[in-house]
Amino acid sequence: MAAPVTDLSAAMVTAPVPPAHWLAILPVVLCISLGALLLMLRSLPRLQAWIAIAGLVVLLLLDAALLQQVVGHGPLTMVMGRWLPPFGIAFTVDVFSALMALAAAVAALAAGIYALSDATESGRRYGFFPLLMLLMAGVTGAFLTGDIFNLYVWFEVLLISSFGLLILGSERSQIDGALKYAVLNLIATTLFLIAVGILYASFGTLNMADIAERAAGLSGTAPLMTLACLFLLAFAMKAAAFPVNFWLPASYHTPRIAVSALFAGLLTKVGIYALLRVLVMLLPAERDELSLLIAVVGALTVLVGALGALAETDLRRLLGYVVISGIGNMLVGAALGTAEGLGGAVFYALHSVVLMTALYLLAGEAGRRGGSFSLAALGGLYRQNGWFAAISLMLLLAACGLPPFSGFWPKVLLVKASLDVGAWWLAGTILLGGFLLTIACGRVFLFAYWRPASPALPPVRTGWTAGLPLAALTILVIGIGLLPEQLLQLARSAADGLADPSAYIFSVFPEGTIR
Amino acid sequence: MEALFAVLVGLFFSAAIYLILSRFSIRIMLGIAILGNAVNLLIFTAGRLTRVVPPIIPAGADTLPSGAANPLPQALILTAIVISFSFLAFLLVLTYRAYQELGTDDTTRMHDAEPEDRPLPPLGY
Numbered sequence: 014m015a016a017p018v019t020d021l022s023a024a025m026v027t028a029p030v031p032p033a034h035w036l037a038i039l040p041v042v043l044c045i046s047l048g049a050l051l052l053m054l055r056s057l058p059r060l061q062a063w064i065a066i067a068g069l070v071v072l073l074l075l076d077a078a079l080l081q082q083v084v085g086h087g088p089l090t091m092v093m094g095r096w097l098p099p100f101g102i103a104f105t106v107d108v109f110s111a112l113m114a115l116a117a118a119v120a121a122l123a124a125g126i127y128a129l130s131d132a133t134e135s136g137r138r139y140g141f142f143p144l145l146m147l148l149m150a151g152v153t154g155a156f157l158t159g160d161i162f163n164l165y166v167w168f169e170v171l172l173i174s175s176f177g178l179l180i181l182g183s184e185r186s187q188i189d190g191a192l193k194y195a196v197l198n199l200i201a202t203t204l205f206l207i208a209v210g211i212l213y214a215s216f217g218t219l220n221m222a223d224i225a226e227r228a229a230g231l232s233g234t235a236p237l238m239t240l241a242c243l244f245l246l247a248f249a250m251k252a253a254a255f256p257v258n259f260w261l262p263a264s265y266h267t268p269r270i271a272v273s274a275l276f277a278g279l280l281t282k283v284g285i286y287a288l289l290r291v292l293v294m295l296l297p298a299e300r301d302e303l304s305l306l307i308a309v310v311g312a313l314t315v316l317v318g319a320l321g322a323l324a325e326t327d328l329r330r331l332l333g334y335v336v337i338s339g340i341g342n343m344l345v346g347a348a349l350g351t352a353e354g355l356g357g358a359v360f361y362a363l364h365s366v367v368l369m370t371a372l373y374l375l376a377g378e379a380g381r382r383g384g385s386f387s388l389a390a391l392g393g394l395y396r397q398n399g400w401f402a403a404i405s406l407m408l409l410l411a412a413c414g415l416p417p418f419s420g421f422w423p424k425v426l427l428v429k430a431s432l433d434v435g436a437w438w439l440a441g442t443i444l445l446g447g448f449l450l451t452i453a454c455g456r457v458f459l460f461a462y463w464r465p466a467s468p469a470l471p472p473v474r475t476g477w478t479a480g481l482p483l484a485a486l487t488i489l490v491i492g493i494g495l496l497p498e499q500l501l502q503l504a505r506s507a508a509d510g511l512a513d514p515s516a517y518i519f520s521v522f523p524e525g526t527i528r
Numbered sequence: 529m530e531a532l533f534a535v536l537v538g539l540f541f542s543a544a545i546y547l548i549l550s551r552f553s554i555r556i557m558l559g560i561a562i563l564g565n566a567v568n569l570l571i572f573t574a575g576r577l578t579r580v581v582p583p584i585i586p587a588g589a590d591t592l593p594s595g596a597a598n599p600l601p602q603a604l605i606l607t608a609i610v611i612s613f614s615f616l617a618f619l620l621v622l623t624y625r626a627y628q629e630l631g632t633d634d635t636t637r638m639h640d641a642e643p644e645d646r647p648l649p650p651l652g653y
Contacts, residue, residue, distance in 0.1 A: 162607075166607065169611045172615075173614065173615065173618065176622075180622070183625070183629075185640045186640040187641075188625055188630065189638045189639075189640040189641040190640075190641040192553065192623065192635075192638070193638075193641075195619055195622060196556055199560060199615055200548070200560070203563055203567055203612075207567050210574050210601070210604070211570075213571070213574060213600070213601065214574030263641055263642055267641050324649070325649065326648065389647060389650050460649075460650060
């Protein structure tokens with residue numbers, strides 16, 4: 014019996030996928046397959062490490078190629094299993110996604126190189142590098158996906174890998190920190206899942222482009238405000254915004270430095286990315302309604318982070334509060350919602366990925382050289398090595414948002430955007446937060462570097478595994494500070510893509526696709 | 529049927545939140561287990577609860593007959609069940625390790641990562 018002839022073009026992509034579109038999925042494919050491969054090589058820790066570094070370099074190149082493609086040709090979409098969207102799960106990449114993925118790859122490569130000497134033999138045997146690759150799969154997948162349930166799945170992938178990384182070493186403080194981190198983050202993703210369930214019940218679709226198109230028409234009938242609030246709470250918890258930030262200072266200082274650096278660079282920014290993507294692109298009307306709330310939360314987060322940094326003695330915990338303060342700045346940008354404000358938030362997120370990774374690596378080196386992480390015990394680092402002190406000072410000043418480093422420009426954008434809409438109190442809060450952070454970071458330099466140590470610290474060699482990532486990230490921080498124009502343009506176009514997702518929608522549903 | 533499930537989901541959520549608010553880690557874990565199931569039931573209910581129309585596309589039609597239960601939420605739940613199960617397994621082991629290492633299941637007495645009497649940073653030298 015002859016099979017009935019059916020026209021598959023109504024349900025499936027029949028044209029061959031253009032080679033460039035494979036770039037949307039390749040970074041995730043690479044991370045997952047390398048994660049699996051490294052898992053099988055666990056008896057060969059040295060080989061495992063080098064394969065992981067090579068893989069991260071390839072990931073960086075892929076993400077750079079993806080960014081170039083997206084900037085040159087607009088957002089691109091690839092659907093799984095060739096099913097037409099919205100039925101097939103879509104990976105949709107726009108400038109914002111590609112920028113974040115690239116920044117994440119930079120941070121991961123730096124942390125991976127640092128881990129060559131930082132991860133202990135047993136840590137490697139228990140899977141540091143496989144977990145690192147799987148974490149990157151989760152982070153990259155979350156940035157690149159165009160399907161909201163898929164976003165939830167990537168959140169879970171990165172969450173379970175982060176659990177594994179957090180407890181490598183099984184020290185008492187790690188288990189204590191991991192318990193709090195795990196419970197609160199799991200509750201946050203569960204809230205996200207609740208919101209996704211309700212969203213599907215009201216929209217009947219999970220594809221982000223489809224949701225963005227339908228949201229305006231459903232505002233009268235669907236509980237969109239409830240949805241927006243649930244998303245806001247879930248992502249604010251992930252991003253460690255006040256008052257749901259307490260898991261971060263409880264856990265980020267406990268794991269190995271390479272892991273802390275990775276977490277500080279990536280995890281909270283995934284929360285911010287999802288917040289911007291969902292609230293700004295999918296539910297813009299509800300974001301307008303909630304903007305005052307987001308602004309207040311952002312302002313409080315800026316201040317709480319800065320005050321926390323002032324009150325901390327432990328260098329790593331202090332940096333945890335610096336991360337939180339930065340999250341507040343990004344939330345302010347999300348609250349403003351103007352092109353300038355969103356551009357500032359995107360720029361700040363990119364700067365924060367690079368800078369926070371560098372700062373934690375710096376803290377690791379300072380702790381190794383000075384023999385302690387406590388400001389009460391550290392001292393004499395400047396006398397010990399002037400170059401290291403110079404790098405430290407530049408990175409600390411970048412964290413405060415002082416020129417000519419990368420932290421300056423996003424703050425300029427945010428302050429200007431706040432003043433443009435007449436929110437002088439937001440501008441004042443950002444500046445006050447920067448002022449308090451300057452005091453906190455200045456105090457770090459004062460005590461750990463300038464204060465003479467008695468007896469003077471013996472000279473310590475910094476190996477290339479620590480020196481190379483630190484130097485490279487510092488050059489990046491200075492480079493962004495001195496030549497911000499190109500990144501500024503990219504951040505602006507990312508923000509425009511969020512505020513007006515028509516190109517994003519067009520890439521998923523080109524004309525002629527049946528709906 | 530939906531109303532009944534809505535009440536049930538509400539009860540699940542209240543039980544879960546009550547347990548999570550406890551300070552004993554094992555109760556928090558029980559709360560998280562119930563929370564996961566509450567969410568699964570919520571999504572299940574969102575996909576329409578009915579047996580009247582089987583979810584089979586009749587010959588000659590392109591789509592499901594109206595009123596059939598939506599199979600997609602059930603696929604979502606399947607994913608969510610697997611994920612929440614593996615997370616719960618990890619968390620239970622973590623809780624047990626925490627009990628062994630820290631000698632308590634009272635979260636207010638877990639102060640290894642954040643010691644209670646942390647000194648303030650030095651004010652001068």
